[in-house]
Amino acid sequence: MVLETQWVRYGKNKEHIGYMAKMDRANENLPAVLVIQEIWGVDEHIQDITNRFAQAGYLAFAPDLYAKNGERIEELRTERVKEVKVFLDSLPHSAWNNPGERDQALAKLNAEKQDRVTKTFEKMFGGIHSSDYIEELLATTKYIREECPSSNGQGVVSIGFCMGGALSGLLSCRDEQLNGAVIFYGNAPSEDELQNINCPIYGFYGDQDKRITDNVPAFAEQMKQNGKNFDYQIYPQTGHAFFNDTRASYNVVAARDAFQRVLSFFHDCLNQ
Template sequence: MNGYLAEPEEKGPYPALLVVHEIFGLDDHPKDVARRFAAQGYVALAPNLFTGPIAETMTPANVQLAMRALAGAPSDLRSNPAKFREFAESQPPERRPVLEALAQVTDPVTQDGFARDLIACREFLQSLPSVNPQRIGAVGFCFGGAVVGRYATVDPTLTAGVIFYGQNPPLDRVPQIRAQLLGQYAGEDPGITQTVPQLAEAMERAGRSFRYQVYPGARHAFFNDTRPNYHAESAALAWNRVIEFFRSTLG
């Protein structure tokens, strides 16, 4: 696994963050976010969770091709791995490889594996002399937001996590979460946002900390200034809230 590391200019130790990419892999956006966090006094690692054949297939151009193919597909496709694979097999040959890869990386079993990969990334951060090993957080976007939610259920050492428009972690695992969580969601993203109250209720029942905001008029991926759905006003407000959250939880 490779990644992108951004560190503050002055000597630490500093709190550290994992910055988990969207479905497009480790492109310019998570690297830029990592640099922005470094400028705020955090060591930030943006790992590339896609390796081997998946990394070769899940290029931005291929993912866009898959998204166009999925535009008219049933809304529950991504939550049903078997149905997703059947859909991929029904598509023209040029679309099948990326759709099959997309089905694989969004499969809950695979995402649990990605969550475990983040434990190794956290251990790497803790080994750095510039990092305070007791102050580790994570933030993820879209696909990465879903992975961060799952990661919070498997790593009790995580202090704080931010989910940007990612699917909920399995609700039956919520009692395993020890980190404080913050959610940032788009008002025009019903497939994701309408499920958030279920997570909030599960977190409250388990006595866990979860706050979230919904941004009216914003669409999925509103924080990514390299994508068409970028919503500058919502992104700026979300950034301020995320920095405030990490200041209060990590320092």
């Protein structure tokens, strides 16, 4: 198998950039999978997931939501994000949302590194809201459907992880042409938003990820009451980010099961 991968500039003024992958021998227009990043950006892991969908026969596209006019903004440059990830991975997960624990760990860093980590952490976890990215995602699905030579005129589905999971759900509320959406351990759309959903949604969660998963039954009930199509899996003894094979949280059994379910779901959504 040979993949054709490239970074693509798009948008009215070419202000957006995304990682695109497809099989090099696939010359016909392909249905597309929009892959929405975790909070870590379009890193090696998200590019790998994009490649997996390309190998499954789709045009796969991951917009870099941290880039403006083709370049990452300073606080969210790749090396800065990696630095924060390494710092957080050195702490117990409880410290991620505990300012006191984080500050104790930060105090052990040299002043320059402490300043960089603090500013990037604040930008990633405090200065970004899902609504900030929805217009870029809508521009991305428009590009995939109407302008991309490899997918022009074909259907589009979305999948996202954590922050991207929430965005995948939100996109299903805003894009009337979306064929299907997958949420991996992301917050659900609000009850007001979900009334606008026009496509099936599938959610994947870990039972130990209480902050997210405890809200899933209520979301399912809201979807049912509004006549929406929602299915979900909650995996036992599984935490947040179980699909990310670069993290200690990776659960191979849950990830394997989820991936085959996603492929089946996307096939159904794009062939109705």
